[in-house]
Amino acid sequence: MNEKQRGKASVIFQNPPLILSAASVVGKKEGEGPLGQYFDQVEVDSMLGKKNWEEAESELQTRAATLAIEKSGLTKEDIRYYFGGDLLAQLIATSFGVMNLEFPMFGIYGACSTMGEAMGLGSMVVEGGFADHVLVAASSHFASAEKQFRFPLEYGNQRPYSATWTVTGCGSVILSANDGNKRINGKKPLAKVAGVTTGKIVDMAFKDSMNMGAAMAMAAMDTILANFRDLGVNETYYDKIITGDLGQIGRRLLLDYLVKAGYDIESRYMDCGIEIFRDETQDTHAGGSGCGCSASVLCAYILPQIRDGVWKRVLFIPTGALLSTVSYNEGKSVPGIAHAVILEKCDCD
Amino acid sequence: MNEKQRGKASVIFQNPPLILSAASVVGKKEGEGPLGQYFDQVEVDSMLGKKNWEEAESELQTRAATLAIEKSGLTKEDIRYYFGGDLLAQLIATSFGVMNLEFPMFGIYGACSTMGEAMGLGSMVVEGGFADHVLVAASSHFASAEKQFRFPLEYGNQRPYSATWTVTGCGSVILSANDGNKRINGKKPLAKVAGVTTGKIVDMAFKDSMNMGAAMAMAAMDTILANFRDLGVNETYYDKIITGDLGQIGRRLLLDYLVKAGYDIESRYMDCGIEIFRDETQDTHAGGSGCGCSASVLCAYILPQIRDGVWKRVLFIPTGALLSTVSYNEGKSVPGIAHAVILEKCDCD
Numbered sequence: 114m115n116e117k118q119r120g121k122a123s124v125i126f127q128n129p130p131l132i133l134s135a136a137s138v139v140g141k142k143e144g145e146g147p148l149g150q151y152f153d154q155v156e157v158d159s160m161l162g163k164k165n166w167e168e169a170e171s172e173l174q175t176r177a178a179t180l181a182i183e184k185s186g187l188t189k190e191d192i193r194y195y196f197g198g199d200l201l202a203q204l205i206a207t208s209f210g211v212m213n214l215e216f217p218m219f220g221i222y223g224a225c226s227t228m229g230e231a232m233g234l235g236s237m238v239v240e241g242g243f244a245d246h247v248l249v250a251a252s253s254h255f256a257s258a259e260k261q262f263r264f265p266l267e268y269g270n271q272r273p274y275s276a277t278w279t280v281t282g283c284g285s286v287i288l289s290a291n292d293g294n295k296r297i298n299g300k301k302p303l304a305k306v307a308g309v310t311t312g313k314i315v316d317m318a319f320k321d322s323m324n325m326g327a328a329m330a331m332a333a334m335d336t337i338l339a340n341f342r343d344l345g346v347n348e349t350y351y352d353k354i355i356t357g358d359l360g361q362i363g364r365r366l367l368l369d370y371l372v373k374a375g376y377d378i379e380s381r382y383m384d385c386g387i388e389i390f391r392d393e394t395q396d397t398h399a400g401g402s403g404c405g406c407s408a409s410v411l412c413a414y415i416l417p418q419i420r421d422g423v424w425k426r427v428l429f430i431p432t433g434a435l436l437s438t439v440s441y442n443e444g445k446s447v448p449g450i451a452h453a454v455i456l457e458k459c460d461c462d
Numbered sequence: 463m464n465e466k467q468r469g470k471a472s473v474i475f476q477n478p479p480l481i482l483s484a485a486s487v488v489g490k491k492e493g494e495g496p497l498g499q500y501f502d503q504v505e506v507d508s509m510l511g512k513k514n515w516e517e518a519e520s521e522l523q524t525r526a527a528t529l530a531i532e533k534s535g536l537t538k539e540d541i542r543y544y545f546g547g548d549l550l551a552q553l554i555a556t557s558f559g560v561m562n563l564e565f566p567m568f569g570i571y572g573a574c575s576t577m578g579e580a581m582g583l584g585s586m587v588v589e590g591g592f593a594d595h596v597l598v599a600a601s602s603h604f605a606s607a608e609k610q611f612r613f614p615l616e617y618g619n620q621r622p623y624s625a626t627w628t629v630t631g632c633g634s635v636i637l638s639a640n641d642g643n644k645r646i647n648g649k650k651p652l653a654k655v656a657g658v659t660t661g662k663i664v665d666m667a668f669k670d671s672m673n674m675g676a677a678m679a680m681a682a683m684d685t686i687l688a689n690f691r692d693l694g695v696n697e698t699y700y701d702k703i704i705t706g707d708l709g710q711i712g713r714r715l716l717l718d719y720l721v722k723a724g725y726d727i728e729s730r731y732m733d734c735g736i737e738i739f740r741d742e743t744q745d746t747h748a749g750g751s752g753c754g755c756s757a758s759v760l761c762a763y764i765l766p767q768i769r770d771g772v773w774k775r776v777l778f779i780p781t782g783a784l785l786s787t788v789s790y791n792e793g794k795s796v797p798g799i800a801h802a803v804i805l806e807k808c809d810c811d
Contacts, residue, residue: 202551203786217660222569241590311566437552
C-alpha cells in the first residue's frame with residue numbers, strides 16, 4: 114500500500130490524502146496584518162464572547178472545526194477522528210473546544226509544530242485506511258499563551274526585539290481519503306499531502322526563552338535536511354519552503370545554516386510568523402508564533418495558493434520550541450522540533 | 463488492507479501489530495506494592511540520581527525505552543518513531559527523556575489515557591505500513607504530578623479517601639509489523655494488538671479534582687460500550703476488561719453504570735490503579751493513577767499474562783481525567799477520556 118520507510122524520517126504516500134477543506138479564525142490584530150483579507154473569520158473581541166482567555170481559545174477551535182466541516186460539505190458524523198492541540202498545559206483549549214463536537218479524539222502536543230505533527234499522523238491514519246475523513250487543528254491565543262509562559266498582561270513587561278508575538282488564531286483542515294483523485298461531494302480539494310517528514314528533538318542548549326526563533330532554527334534545518342536526504346532531492350524540488358514561526362532571527366539562522374550545508378533556499382523561502390504581522394506598525398518584533406500561526410496561515414493563505422496553482426509543491430514545516438516554565442526555571446534549555454508536510458497541487462479535474 | 467471504519471470509534475486490524483517487548487521502571491513505593499515482583503526495575507531513589515522531579519521522570523522514560531529496546535533484540539536505529547507522553551505541562555518529562563535517543567517523535571497528550579492513545583496511534587502507523595517498529599511510552603512521577611496539579615509536598619496536605627496516588631513509573635512497549643505471525647529476531651512477541659477503540663471526551667460537569675475516578679468512570683463506560691457496539695460483542699468476548707486508574711470509587715461507578723446498560727463485567731474486571739498499591743498498608747486511598755500507572759502495569763503484569771495464555775483476549779482501557787489547574791481554577795469541570803486497546807495472545811509458534 115505504501116512505500117515503506119523511505120529513509121529514516123520521511124513517508125511518501127502512494128495514495129496521498131486530500132485536504133478537502135480548511136478554515137481559519139483569527140483575532141483582531143491578525144486581521145489587521147498583511148494576510149488579514151485571507152482569513153475566514155476575524156473576531157474583533159479578543160474574548161470571543163467568553164469569560165476568560167482559555168475559553169476564548171477553545172472557541173477558536175470550535176468555530177474553526179465547525180467552519181471546516183461546513184466548507185467541506187460533509188456532516189459532523191462523517192468525521193472519524195479529531196487530531197488537535199494547543200500550547201496550554203494539558204491541552205485545555207483543545208479539550209474544551211472540541212468536547213461538544215463529540216469526536217473520537219487524539220490530543221497532540223508538539224509546541225508550535227503541532228499542526229505539522231497532527232497533519233502527519235492524520236495523513237497516515239487516512240492513507241492507512243483507518244478513516245475516510247479526519248479533522249486536524251491547532252490553536253493559540255496571545256493572552257492565554259502570555260499567561261502560561263510569560264507575565265501577567267497587566268504587568269506590561271517589555272519584550273526584546275528577538276521575541277515573537279503569539280498569534281490568536283486557529284487553523285483547521287479536513288483530510289480525506291484519496292479515491293483516484295476524484296472530487297469529494299463535488300468539491301475539488303485544496304491540495305494533497307504527498308508525504309511527511311517527522312522531526313526529532315534538537316537541543317542546542319539554548320536558554321533564551323525570549324528568542325524562540327534561534328531555539329528552533331536548527332530543528333527546522335534538521336527536518337529539512339532529513340527531507341532532502343530521504344527523498345533524494347534538493348531545494349529546487351519545492352516551489353516554496355515555508356517554516357512555521359522562526360521569525361526574523363530564526364529565519365536568518367536557518368538560511369545561514371542551510372547555506373553551510375550546501376543549500377540556498379532563500380529565494381523560495383517564507384516563514385508564516387514573518388508574513389502574518391507587519392512589525393513596523395504592529396509592534397510584533399521578530400514575528401508571529403504559536404500553534405495557531407502556521408495553522409491559520411496554512412488554511413488562509415498557503416492552501417489557496419496551491420489550489421490556484423501559484424505553487425505546485427510546498428514543503429510546510431511548523432516549528433516548535435519545547436518551552437515550559439517549569440523546566441526553564443530549573444535551568445533547562447529550550448529544545449526545538451519541526452515536523453514537515455509535503456503539500457502538492459491536487460490532480461483532481 | 464484494513465477493515466475500514468467498523469463502527470464509529472473502533473478499528474480492527476487485519477494484520478495485528480505485535481508487541482515485541484515491554485519494559486517497566488517504577489519507584490520504591492510501587493516496588494513495595496502487590497505487583498512489586500513483576501516490574502523490570504524498581505528504583506529506590508525517588509530522584510533517580512537527578513536534580514529535580516521532572517528530570518527524575520525523564521530518566522524513567524529514558525530507562526524504560528532503553529530497556530524495551532534491549533529486550534527486543536533490536537537496535538535504536540530499528541525504531542522508526544517514538545510515541546510518548548506524560549502529565550506535565552508541555553510534556554517536558556517526555557521531551558527531555560527521549561531527546562538523546564534521537565527518535566523522530568510524536569508527543570501525545572491524553573492525561574492518564576496516554577498509553578491507550580499512543581498505542582492506538584502507534585498501531586495504526588505500524589499496520590498502515592509506515593513503520594516496522596515504533597516505541598510507545600507513558601510516564602508519571604508522584605512528585606512532579608503533585609507539583610503540577612496539587613500542593614507543594616512540603617505542605618503535607620491531607621488527601622481525601624477519594625484521591626488517588628500518582629504512580630512513579632514508566633511503561634514502554636515496542637510495536638512491530640506483523641509478517642505472518644512469525645517470530646521477530648527469534649523472539650516470540652508478548653501479544654498482538656487486535657484493534658483499538660478511540661475515546662471521545664465525556665464531560666459529566668464533575669468538579670471534584672480529588673475524585674478523579676468519578677470524573678473518568680463515564681468516559682470508560684462510553685469507550686467500553688462503543689467497543690461492544692462496534693464489534694457486535696458483549697463482555698464475554700474478553701477474558702479480562704482492565705481500566706487504567708479508576709480506583710475504588712471509579713470502579714464502583716463503572717460497574718454500576720454498566721449493569722444499568724445491561725452488562726455485568728465485574729467477574730472479569732480489573733483496574734490497574736487498584737492492583738498496583740495496597741491501600742491498607744500503603745496509605746494510597748482510592749488507588750494509583752497517572753499515565754505511568756496503566757503503562758507500567760501493562761508492561762509488567764498484563765502482557766506477560768497474555769503471553770502465558772492466562773488471558774487470551776483483554777480489553778485494556780487507560781482512562782484520563784483532563785484536569786488542568788488553570789481551567790479548574792476558572793471553575794471548569796474535569797472531563798474524562800478513555801482509549802481502549804484490544805490485546806490478544808499471539809499466534810506465533
